[in-house]
Every structure is written in structure tokens, then in C-alpha cells.
Amino acid sequence: MTYIVHGATGAQGTPVASLLSAAGHHVTAAVRTPSTYAGPGTAVAVDLSDTASLVEAYTGAEGVFVHLPIGSPDQQVAYARTIADAVDAARPGRVVLSTSGYTLDDPASAVSILAERLTASGVSSAVVQPRLYLENLLLPVVVGPVQQDGVLGYPVREDYAVSWSSHLDVADVVLRLLEDRAITGTVGVGALPGLLGSDLAEGFAEHLGRPVRFEAITPDAFEQLITPLFGPAASSVVDSYRWRATQPHELVDEETSAQRRLGITPRTVAQWLGDIGV
Incomplete structure (x- = not known):
């Protein structure tokens, strides 16, 4: 089968x-x-x-x-x-x-x-619920300045904690859920405690071996950066970051997290960068 x-x-x-x-x-x-x-x-x-x-x-x-x-x-x-x-x-x-x-x-x-x-x-079913993907940080307009200038610019506030995860983390959870039908309902995937922009920058710095700092940019500024990449589709992406600007944080529920339900912890930023070979 x-x-x-x-x-x-x-x-x-x-x-x-x-x-x-x-x-x-x-x-x-x-x-x-x-x-x-x-x-x-x-x-x-x-x-x-x-x-x-x-x-x-x-x-x-x-x-x-x-x-x-x-x-x-x-x-x-x-x-x-x-x-x-x-x-x-x-x-x-x-x-x-x-x-x-x-x-x-x-x-x-x-x-x-x-x-x-x-x-x-x-x-038999289960739902995997990630938040923001670390792969978003690989957009040329994001990772380029990290590599060239040591600046990680992203459209979230400095105090906005997010349960970031990678596609690799989601795949780990999906495999477990496909193999174990006893687990149903929702499983949240992402870092707990949530990561701030400064935590992301520290992960890049650890991997690259040189200083990296986080810089919060506005959704409007981000729109100017990504519109040449995505065209009209950029507007819906930017709208999601305007929504995030109104929220206190973006965290998975600890009770239904993969950490609690499956014993699976997502990669750190540095581990993820190493795994994908950036």
C-alpha cells in the first residue's frame, strides 16, 4: 500500500x-x-x-x-x-x-x-498547524542582506514572538502522524518559547560565524521588496503582516504542540540552516 x-x-x-x-x-x-x-x-x-x-x-x-x-x-x-x-x-x-x-x-x-x-x-485524520515558516527567511530580499551586510530585516515587531518552524519540522510531524493513527485532532508545530527577531538573527550569526542583527521593517517596505518577486500576489502576503502588526504574538498552544503530544521539538534556526546547507 x-x-x-x-x-x-x-x-x-x-x-x-x-x-x-x-x-x-x-x-x-x-x-x-x-x-x-x-x-x-x-x-x-x-x-x-x-x-x-x-x-x-x-x-x-x-x-x-x-x-x-x-x-x-x-x-x-x-x-x-x-x-x-x-x-x-x-x-x-x-x-x-x-x-x-x-x-x-x-x-x-x-x-x-x-x-x-x-x-x-x-x-482517521489529524491536522498539523504550523505558524510562520523559516523558509520565508530565504527570500533573496531577506537572506541577501543577512549575508552581505549582517542585517536580517523582516516585517514583524521586535517584541513579536512567533512559533517559527521549517518545512523539515513539519515533515517530521507529518511522518509520525501518518504512521500513528491513534493521534488525532490538531498538532501545533513551532518553537516554544516563541522566537523574537533577535533570536532569528542570533541563529544566523551562530551558523555564519559573524554578527547578524535584526531590523524590524514595515509591511509597506516589505511590499516594495517582494512585489518584483511575486507580482500582484504580494498584496495578500503583505496583508498577513499588517494583521500580525495588530497581534500580541503568534504561538502554538503548548497543550496541543508537537513537543507535548509527540515529543518532537523543532530545529533551532542554526540547526535548520545547517540541515539545508545555507
């Missing part, structure tokens, strides 16, 4: 596929174009707007790892419902959903709809 991995060519799915394969499991990458997949296992063509393609992929699967792709809220809700319909019909052995940094606070959001539908389906 196989494990279906959505986005197996992307940032979240690639480490999940690698860990599953290393643990001796067969992997089937759920992708739009199977010929482009060069990872472990095999690939199957799926279309998130086509329930039948998902049912065919999920039927007989040991487990499914899924996360919603970037899109408009309406697109994501449509994808969530298609995935849920397919799970209802195919009845895979297990489903693990990553919220990809989105919260579950809004019951009308796509991730909330999908999480609720998975629970209602009766199929």
Missing part, C-alpha cells in the same frame, strides 16, 4: 515524500504532471477541481498528506470541498492535513472547512 503526497514537488511535500521513503514506505506523488516528478516512488495525475481523479488516487491508500495550494479564498474553499468529497468516497486509511500557516479560527475558511469535513467523514 502507498502513501499519497500532495505537492510532492513543492516545499512542503518534498520532505514528506523523502521521509516516508526513507522510513520504508511506498510514496505516490499526487501531481498535475507525473512526468515532472523525479522523487521517490511513483506519481499519479490529480486535479484538485476533479473529485474523480482524487478518488482514484486515494482509493486503497494507506494514508494521504494534503495541503491547500495558494489561491483565492473561493478557489481554496472549492479545493477543500473536492478533497473532502474524495476522502468520503475513497476512504483512505489515514489523512493528515497541514494548514500551511493558516489559522483554524474562521469556520468559513478553506482549511477549517476541510478539517471539519475530515473529522465528520470518520476517516
